[in-house]
Amino acid sequence: MCRRELRANNSGQLLIVGALAIAILISVTTVYVYELGNETNSVDVRSINNFILAIKQSTRNTMISSLANVSNGGERIVLTANLDKLSEIVRNLHQFGISQLNFGVLNDSVYDSGIWLSWNTNNLGVSSACANFTLKVYGIGVNVSLDYAFNITTSIVVNGYYIKLANEEKMVNLTCRVYNEGEYALVKEFNIFYEKFGEWKPVNSLNGLSIINYGNGTYTISFTADTPSEKVQVLVNTYDLRDIFVQANTTCSEV
Amino acid sequence: MRSQNTGQIRIIEAFLAVLIIFTSFTIASNLTVRPNIKKSEDLASIGFQALIKLDSDGTLGKLIDHKNWTAIRDAFDIVLPTGICFNLTVYDDEMHQINDSVISNGSFSSQEIAFVEYVCASQSTVFRCYIVCLQLAVAQ
Numbered sequence: 001m002c003r004r005e006l007r008a009n010n011s012g013q014l015l016i017v018g019a020l021a022i023a024i025l026i027s028v029t030t031v032y033v034y035e036l037g038n039e040t041n042s043v044d045v046r047s048i049n050n051f052i053l054a055i056k057q058s059t060r061n062t063m064i065s066s067l068a069n070v071s072n073g074g075e076r077i078v079l080t081a082n083l084d085k086l087s088e089i090v091r092n093l094h095q096f097g098i099s100q101l102n103f104g105v106l107n108d109s110v111y112d113s114g115i116w117l118s119w120n121t122n123n124l125g126v127s128s129a130c131a132n133f134t135l136k137v138y139g140i141g142v143n144v145s146l147d148y149a150f151n152i153t154t155s156i157v158v159n160g161y162y163i164k165l166a167n168e169e170k171m172v173n174l175t176c177r178v179y180n181e182g183e184y185a186l187v188k189e190f191n192i193f194y195e196k197f198g199e200w201k202p203v204n205s206l207n208g209l210s211i212i213n214y215g216n217g218t219y220t221i222s223f224t225a226d227t228p229s230e231k232v233q234v235l236v237n238t239y240d241l242r243d244i245f246v247q248a249n250t251t252c253s254e255v
Numbered sequence: 256m257r258s259q260n261t262g263q264i265r266i267i268e269a270f271l272a273v274l275i276i277f278t279s280f281t282i283a284s285n286l287t288v289r290p291n292i293k294k295s296e297d298l299a300s301i302g303f304q305a306l307i308k309l310d311s312d313g314t315l316g317k318l319i320d321h322k323n324w325t326a327i328r329d330a331f332d333i334v335l336p337t338g339i340c341f342n343l344t345v346y347d348d349e350m351h352q353i354n355d356s357v358i359s360n361g362s363f364s365s366q367e368i369a370f371v372e373y374v375c376a377s378q379s380t381v382f383r384c385y386i387v388c389l390q391l392a393v394a395q
Binding site for chain 1: 268272275276279280282283296299300303304306307310311313316348350370371372373374375376377378379380381382384386
């Protein structure tokens with residue numbers, strides 16, 4: 001009698017343990033399925049991230065193109081016009097729903113219509129474009145709003161001195177440092193001029209022009225200048241690899 | 256008789272438990288037949304990365320400006336992992352196709368095709384904007 005009761009009791013306990021085990025299995029499976037679902041969603045997020053990255057890349061390229069245009073003599077309004085065109089194209093993309101790119105060009109003490117060209121300051125030349133952007137992407141399960149800004153700047157720093165040669169001839173030595181967005185950058189070409197009787201004389205092979213590229217944005221330039229003045233005014237203009245034009249002047253003294 | 260019944264019930268219980276476990280696994284495996292979508296999204300991601308890489312220094316825009324379709328195909332051959340087929344179509348800002356030759360590395364045999372739409376802004380002084388449509392598939 002006592003044995004029977006014990007058996008019956010045990011059977012109930014086993015059933016509870018079995019039910020618990022099954023419940024745990026179901027729960028684990030549910031969690032597993034839920035996590036897999038989440039993983040799939042994260043892939044979606046990655047695609048949108050790539051899309052945003054691509055739009056940012058296009059924005060940057062547009063700003064580079066605009067600055068190259070303006071620094072080569074184009075109107076400042078080109079930046080706004082080009083960004084308008086880009087925004088219109090982005091609006092027509094529907095891969096992730098509706099995309100909207102809004103922008104504002106910087107206007108302050110130095111930037112006018114998002115452009116700053118400072119070429120007459122001694123030793124330093126700057127060509128720069130700056131704008132703020134808001135990218136919005138709406139779609140099924142997508143609602144992204146991102147603020148970002150781009151400042152595209154090519155700058156050149158020129159320093160120099162000269163050594164007196166025979167008669168009025170002077171050996172001018174310059175050090176130029178070129179930067180893109182504050183990082184060392186390379187250039188496509190240099191055009192150098194020196195002042196003689198109020199005129200800018202171009203420097204070429206006849207002046208024994210020598211340019212050494214150190215590969216890290218630093219260039220040393222040397223040439224002979226035939227001028228009677230005690231201070232030699234030198235003008236250096238250059239195009240970086242993005243075709244952005246910048247120039248700077250410097251006054252060289254005898255050492 | 257009772258103890259026999261208890262044994263049968265145990266067996267039935269065990270069967271039921273096994274059935275529940277298998278059912279749950281079957282449902283789980285059916286619910287997770289999403290790798291197809293996942294694969295396609297992976298392909299799209301690879302496509303985006305390739306386009307961004309080629310466009311980071313303005314190379315892609317420059318090649319399109321010069322209508323150098325062969326160079327574009329070669330560049331994608333290098334940038335994309337082996338075993339991925341691609342087909343590229345370039346449109347201008349008014350959606351007129353501008354590539355007059357096929358930019359592809361073979362025909363698509365896979366049913367799994369990813370599509371990527373990319374805005375390529377040229378860095379040249381004269382601003383041009385292109386829409387690059389890239390289709391990708393795993394070669395079989």
